[in-house]
Amino acid sequence: MKRKGPHTVTPAELIAKKRDGCELSRDEIAFVIRGFVDGSIPDYQMSALAMAIFFQGMQDEETASLMQEMLLSGVRLEWEPGSPIVDKHSTGGVGDKVSLVLAPLLAACGLRVPMISGRGLGATGGTLDKLESISGFRTDLSISAMQAIVERVGCVITGATEDLVPADRKLYGLRDVTATVPSIPLITASIISKKLAESLDALVLDVKCGSGAFMKTRDQAVELAQSMVRAGQRMGVRTTALVTDMNQPLGRMCGNAVELDETLDCLAGEGPDDLRYVTLALGSELLVSAQRCTTPAEAEALLVDRLDSGAAREVFEQMVVAQGGSLKVGCRVAPEQAVLAEKSGFVTKMNTEALGMAVIDLGGGRRKMGDSVNHSVGIEMRVKIGDEVSAGEPLARVFADRKVPAIISRVAGAIMIEDTHAEWPDFIVEYVR
Numbered sequence: 227m228k229r230k231g232p233h234t235v236t237p238a239e240l241i242a243k244k245r246d247g248c249e250l251s252r253d254e255i256a257f258v259i260r261g262f263v264d265g266s267i268p269d270y271q272m273s274a275l276a277m278a279i280f281f282q283g284m285q286d287e288e289t290a291s292l293m294q295e296m297l298l299s300g301v302r303l304e305w306e307p308g309s310p311i312v313d314k315h316s317t318g319g320v321g322d323k324v325s326l327v328l329a330p331l332l333a334a335c336g337l338r339v340p341m342i343s344g345r346g347l348g349a350t351g352g353t354l355d356k357l358e359s360i361s362g363f364r365t366d367l368s369i370s371a372m373q374a375i376v377e378r379v380g381c382v383i384t385g386a387t388e389d390l391v392p393a394d395r396k397l398y399g400l401r402d403v404t405a406t407v408p409s410i411p412l413i414t415a416s417i418i419s420k421k422l423a424e425s426l427d428a429l430v431l432d433v434k435c436g437s438g439a440f441m442k443t444r445d446q447a448v449e450l451a452q453s454m455v456r457a458g459q460r461m462g463v464r465t466t467a468l469v470t471d472m473n474q475p476l477g478r479m480c481g482n483a484v485e486l487d488e489t490l491d492c493l494a495g496e497g498p499d500d501l502r503y504v505t506l507a508l509g510s511e512l513l514v515s516a517q518r519c520t521t522p523a524e525a526e527a528l529l530v531d532r533l534d535s536g537a538a539r540e541v542f543e544q545m546v547v548a549q550g551g552s553l554k555v556g557c558r559v560a561p562e563q564a565v566l567a568e569k570s571g572f573v574t575k576m577n578t579e580a581l582g583m584a585v586i587d588l589g590g591g592r593r594k595m596g597d598s599v600n601h602s603v604g605i606e607m608r609v610k611i612g613d614e615v616s617a618g619e620p621l622a623r624v625f626a627d628r629k630v631p632a633i634i635s636r637v638a639g640a641i642m643i644e645d646t647h648a649e650w651p652d653f654i655v656e657y658v659r
């Protein structure tokens with residue numbers, strides 16, 4: 227491809243420039259992204275550039291240019307004047323059902339929440355898949371339908387439409403097959419451009435860290451969180467991040483229908499402590515950033531009131547109805563099989579990614595895009611890191627329609643039992659503001 231870019235530079239010369247560690251200008255990045263979207267820059271050149279970025283990284287200025295060009299490739303939502311528009315984005319974890327609780331909870335606190343979510347791929351579950359456990363629930367809303375629901379109910383959780391950041395959709399497809407997903411500037415531009423397209427006033431990022439997360443170490447997770455916070459703030463969106471623990475599943479349930487049940491427990495003021503704690507912490511960030519509350523303590527008191535009074539649950543029910551679903555028809559959960567401890571001791575570690583993959587292998591998630599999902603399967607964790615267990619005690623329950631001895635032994639093998647006691651990990655590892 228010999229097409230000339232700014233100052234008559236060819237795409238190959240731009241790739242070489244990045245490969246050699248030089249900075250690309252805004253014009254050069256605009257040339258590449260526009261050409262990639264209109265098809266004049268072919269996939270092989272874009273893949274080569276993604277690989278050069280993967281190895282050389284980008285300066286903040288370049289990441290911002292990439293993000294802005296990706297944003298310009300699609301539409302941007304416009305909102306009626308009114309209460310603040312906010313959203314939360316999670317980098318993905320096992321048992322992470324925070325979005326399902328947080329969107330209606332924030333709406334019950336008077337914020338507008340247009341939550342555009344994704345599907346599960348790899349070990350982490352997808353918010354849309356969990357919601358599709360609800361009979362009739364639609365996640366393919368048009369932009370106008372989505373905006374109408376936000377104005378009426380206060381929140382919506384739906385999938386991205388074709389016209390929201392098409393450059394990211396196309397580039398992510400290439401990164402997925404060229405091993406260039408785990409690059410901090412590429413992730414930052416991808417996630418923040420999609421959030422900017424929602425025209426938010428405030429954004430909170432939940433960057434998961436640990437054995438079930440994309441970012442395995444605290445340092446990597448903090449670096450990603452800082453990069454995304456800088457990018458959001460630079461574009462005028464009040465952006466903060468929490469780095470949260472993913473060394474074990476969040477809550478007890480992993481799967482689709484079972485996670486929806488746990489969501490409803492949390493919306494009834496019950497449910498597991500870690501899910502409630504992380505949800506309240508993320509919600510407090512947004513209430514303060516959106517200037518609905520002046521301190522985190524005031525924000526938390528408001529959130530607790532809206533959760534325990536049933537107000538958030540009411541908004542959730544309204545959202546379900548507005549999106550075509552019905553909670554009257556219960557979600558089926560497959561029969562249970564116990565996973566028992568083979569020895570006594572303390573739970574010291576979990577291979578959370580292996581637990582997520584066990585859910586996928588039960589049929590609860592996708593190995594590749596387009597695979598169908600069985601909403602009724604899953605795993606309930608009966609122990610947490612730090613718990614003492616006796617031989618023969620249940621560690622977990624697996625929900626499946628057939629006998630799954632291989633999965634039962636994989637789940638048992640993913641839960642490490644040792645003689646010495648381990649501390650409960652902190653739910654929140656770091657605040658990035």
Ligand code: URA
Nearest residue numbers: 407412413414416417
């Ligand atoms: N999720 C995204 O939306 N984009 C990335 O690049 C990685 C995870």
